[in-house]
Amino acid sequence: MRLDKVIEQQLNTSRKEMKRLFQQGKVLVDQRIERRPERNVDSALHQIMVAGRQLETQERYYIVNKPNGVVTANLDQQHQTVIDLIAPRDQHPDLYAVGRLDRDTEGLVLVTTNGQLGYDLLHPSKKVTKRYEVVVNDLVTPEDVVAFATGITFHGGVTCKPADLTIIDARVDRSFASLEIAEGKFHQVKKMFLARGKKVIQLKRTAMGSLVLPDDLAVGSYRSLTQEELKGLAAHFR
Structure with a gap:
């Protein structure tokens, strides 16, 4: 959550009062003076002190x-x-899904109340990678791997950033591969394979940044992030 929002909610401060707190160096995160109201914080990761009072998120x-x-x-x-x-x-009323998966795509989705975290994870400048398991209706070849690494160009002329395609099992009528991309264009994975003359028949997201879909998490199930998983996202709380 944004630091200024935490202060506003818990201390019921006016904008003028909050500005003064920051100016006077009375806002501390992990014992350091913090002057950025937009700073993303979570008391599970940070000690948040404002005018001598510890705040919890x-x-x-x-x-x-x-x-x-x-x-x-x-x-x-x-x-x-x-x-x-x-x-x-x-x-919770503030819950929302970070990013989108197509309706026919399975796998990892992060659902959170932390809007600032979601914004940071999706911002192009952060280059957060997403990994997918892909099944296509044709033979995936080493030439496809090179094309993905170079940057696939869609039929409409849009060129994707280089992507890491790994062949797991290649057959004439069906191939299984792993794909890692660092952007999120509309229907991107499907369009990338379509540009190579192949149709995606099954797609599953297995990772997003440091988050990895647990093997023991059943389809349709969810769980809270562990402390270690949350720590893995610490780079997005700056």
């Missing part, structure tokens, strides 16, 4: 294994959403 972070058919939206009149997968006891 109550952010929620869930890693979800999204099933095929579920949409990554807060509300949808026709389809179940990833927010619907969260049990009533864990719901």
